Amino acid sequence: MKAVAIITLLILMLSQIQSAYAGDTAKEVLTVHMDENVEALIHRIGELERLVSELKRRVEELEAGRDAEKANTGGKLLSTRLRDYPALQGSNLWLSMRYAPWGLLRVVRLNGGTPKGQRIRNEQPQFETVQPSSSSAALGGAGLWQAMNPDISLIGGFAMRLGGKNPLGSYRGAALRSVEIALQAYADPFGRLDTFVEHTQEGTHICQAELSLLDPSVLRLPKGFQIRGGILLANVGKLNTIHAHEQPLADLPLLHKFFYSHPPEENHNSGNQNSDVSNLLRHIIEHGGHNFHGTGARISYLLPTKSPRQAHEISIEALNTHNLTFDCGSGRPLLLSRWRSFFELAPVEKTLDLGLNYGYGPNSFGGNTHLYSVDLTYRWRPIEAGLYRSLSWYNEFAVARQSGANGSRSATGFFSMVEYQFSRTFYLGARYDWASLPDSSAHGSGVSFALTYYPSEFSRYRLQLNRRKYSLLGTSWDLILEMTFSIGVHRPHPF
């Protein structure tokens, strides 16, 4: 019995000792754990103290450097500073949303998925993947559909004949020259659509509706290719791809008027050749002057070059058009090719643009026309004084060889035109030109001088004097005042 009692006592003592030992061990473990926590807390407090002191310093700078008027802006700037501190990245992102509403969705997602500031900092690239795809999309308050609307602009031109002598005697005193409405936007990630509707005295027509496939990879085309289709401005010469309101002078050169004007809708044959030609000239002088355009497609290729100061491009297009040089009424299109070489003679400020053009297509005489032309453009805009001085010198020479039922005919045309900017708002222009009709039945030549005033980038006033001499019609001169206004978002024209 004693033995049992002793054994029980020993077991109890042993269990007490064990429990006491176990308690000590647990305490030790607890102590070690607490020490670790305390160490981590101390470390964290140290970090926070550093942050707070740094923030205080920054806030003091802000307060010192800014007056009460800028209080709101100060808040915005403070947010920028906070973004540099990992612990405050979240609030920074939230504030950033005020500036970049389009990035709102991405910011919210970043906050939810990555609570730690440093991770957000590392994932900052993701911001860029949600950049607004067009400028208008970033506008606050604009709905999605509104933001997707195309850029719309309207350009109005008015011309007033102040005086002159004209053998045709049918000029109007003052008239709306043209109104152009442009609708322009990217259609998808691969292309864009630019549509220009023009209203003139002769009526309303679409002068350009160009669908451009800008990314060649979508059709598995080699790098450097580009395709355009629709109603295109023919890629011939330098001036033809410039719309009327951007032309250096109020009217197009005789070369463009005589070669590329549309013939009159009702061509009465009076039996008197001189009278018919006079009527045609009258029509061209009064109504001619549209850009050479047609319906078709163009493929162009930007040639690779090692020189960073050069560019070479070749383009081929098939167009369905109807003018004095080509008439595709038979259904056979005009084929037009252009080689363009561009050189920077002095980096950025002096450039030379050379174009060689060849066209082949049917004409209205039942034969074909070969069109050869060369254009040379020199431009100068000084680097520093580019806002106040510039010079553009355009030259173009063209030969059209027509064959048809009445045999072969050859016609030539030429112009040289210079535009000099002598102040921030004033330009002087001058032009000499001569050309004959493609069937060489009449010709004309003349000089023009213009003074242009640009109060801003979006309005223009131009005073122009034309003196021209036409075969069969005699001499004419005109003093024209032209006013042009632009509203809305208008994409710059190609250089």
Place this chain on the structure above:
Amino acid sequence: MFSKVKMCAKPQLVLQIAIILLLPSVGHANAKKLFVVTTTPDLRYFAERIGGDKVTVTCLMHPRQNPHTVQPLPSFAVQMSHADLFVCVGLDFELWADQLLDMARNPKIRRGAQGYVDASIGIPLIEVPTGRVTREQGEIHIFGNPHYWLDPLNAKIIVNNIAAGLKRVSPGNSDYFEANRKKLIEEIEEILDETLKLAAPLKGEKIVAYHLTWSYLANRYGFKIIGQLEPKPGIPPSARHISELIELMKANEVKVILKEPFYENRFPRLIAQQTGAKLVEVAPSIGGDKGVNTYRDLLTNILGKLVEAITGCTTKRKGE
């Protein structure tokens, strides 16, 4: 036996030849530098610093060129046609950029693509027009003032954006770019501290500028631009506006007229004569003034000239 060996050797030989032929191309691919096109010299500087010897950077604009007169030359499009990364200021600062992107036919750098970097993303903007925006207000920037690189804190955001772009187009060099990014960020913080000390005399000063180029700089360094020679952005000065500006400057005792080299001198000199203010001409971009080759140089040059004009003391750049 011999024929068997010959049979076995043929594929090996072909393989060896293939390896030999491929090796140079693989080596070339690894060694090939990224080609980066930036619109401004400042962006080029940051891209070069982050990209180091892994990149070749070219810039479209001249450092002394007015950004409003840049022409989208076809030769720019050729350079962009083989670019891996395109970095722009954004905020419609380069209205000509979209046209060049279209001409370049390079899907890698189109807007929204991996190789397109709008450096303005994340910048806290100032002078954002509110209410109805019309051209009656002049040639305004509807998204806000785009001259943000003149604030070192914004420069840090630019650096982050460019680094992110480089990492996207060359993930294999991410660590290298990240190391350079961190180094550059630290340097910009140093520049901030240095320039804050340098610009201390400018705090509270009122100056007049030609164009709204210096707003971010003024906000950071505590001076105030109370008027511009342009009555509205992009609109030339008129006689009436100049007369009003002279009165304003006299009333506020303005000591400095700040202008960029690409604006005319006639009106600033006239105003300086009438008011006794000093005319300070300084380029807002790296490389625009002699000896300005880094971001530190740029800020030190601008602020140094301003301090000199206000206090009459000449400041020295670091290292001089």
